[in-house]
Amino acid sequence: MNQITLDGILITPSKVVCVGRNYVEHIHELGNEVPDEMVLFVKPNSAISSSLLASHNGDELHYEGEISFLYQNGKFSAVAFGIDLTKRSVQNVLKSKSLPWERSKAFNGSAVFSEFVSLQPEASLLGLTLSINNTLIQEGDTQLMLYKPDEILAEIQTFMVLTDGDIVMTGTPKGVGKIIAGDVYIGTVTQNGKPLISHQWTASV
Numbered sequence: 001m002n003q004i005t006l007d008g009i010l011i012t013p014s015k016v017v018c019v020g021r022n023y024v025e026h027i028h029e030l031g032n033e034v035p036d037e038m039v040l041f042v043k044p045n046s047a048i049s050s051s052l053l054a055s056h057n058g059d060e061l062h063y064e065g066e067i068s069f070l071y072q073n074g075k076f077s078a079v080a081f082g083i084d085l086t087k088r089s090v091q092n093v094l095k096s097k098s099l100p101w102e103r104s105k106a107f108n109g110s111a112v113f114s115e116f117v118s119l120q121p122e123a124s125l126l127g128l129t130l131s132i133n134n135t136l137i138q139e140g141d142t143q144l145m146l147y148k149p150d151e152i153l154a155e156i157q158t159f160m161v162l163t164d165g166d167i168v169m170t171g172t173p174k175g176v177g178k179i180i181a182g183d184v185y186i187g188t189v190t191q192n193g194k195p196l197i198s199h200q201w202t203a204s205v
Contacts, residue, residue, distance in 0.1 A: 002048035004167070006070060006078050006116040013070075013165045016043040016111045017156055018084060020101075022145050022171025029174050038147050038155050041101055048167075049109040052083060052201035054181040056107055059087045061179045064172035065130035065138045065187055069149060070116045071166045076149060079119055081128060081187035081199055082169050083112040085179075111169070114187060114199030127190040130175070132183050140173030141190075147171075181205045 003010045020039035021032055055061055068082030084105070091104035126149075127141030142148055147155070152170060156162060181203050188198040 001045050004048060004070070004080070004113050004116055007118055008115075011070070011116075011165045013045060013048060013167050014163050015045060016047060016167045016169060017041075017160070017162070018043060018066075018105070018111075018169040019147065019152055019171040022147055023140055023173045024144075024146065025174035026172055026176065029176070034146070038152070040156065041105060043106045043111045046108050047106055047111040049112050051109065052112050052179065052185060052203045053085065053109055054179040054203045054205055056085075056087065056109065059090060062086045062088045062176055063130070063179050063185070064176045065128055066169045066172050067126055067128050067142070067149075067189060068113060068116075069168045069170070071153075071162045071168060072164045076153060076168070077119060078116040079126060079189055080116040080197060081114040081130075081189050082167070083185070083187065083201075084169055084172060085110040085112060086176075088178075111167070112201070113167070114189075114197055117197045124192050126196075127193070128173070129188045129190070131186045134184075134186075137177070138173050138175035142170075144173065145171065179203050 001012045064084040066082045068080045069076035070078040087104040130138035185201045189196045
């Protein structure tokens, strides 16, 4: 089973629950409609990785930077920078046929995470930035989300049990694109505008 790290301690999530279409500008950049209800899908433990790939089984991959939470003791206890890897061309075919997204979203290595860090009890503004080759590509925060973290947690729990160690990815802001091998990615989660956790990846084939 794949693991993530929280404050230096290894944890084994059973699953990753993802929110789709949670930032309006990202919805528009992909030509989608604003959903009437929360879009949710699941990645298995086998999707969890610390390596950023540019392709999978011959399919090119696209990056989607996301604020990602660790669930423990009934709440979101920690946060990390996550990258939802997507086979965009495969996803477009699946969407055109009204088929599930798993083949484009839930493949091995499709959920990439930095180390998780514990959150303080008091609520505060969380944001993210993603830079590629030192150029800022993605930026967003919880204020821009259609569904805020507390709403996401409540909605998931209406139909699914979250167990301690599960991860919730909260959607991506505008600026998604193709991963190119050799490019250097720096993902940062901020709290009230100050860096909370940052991680660097170099995309590999």
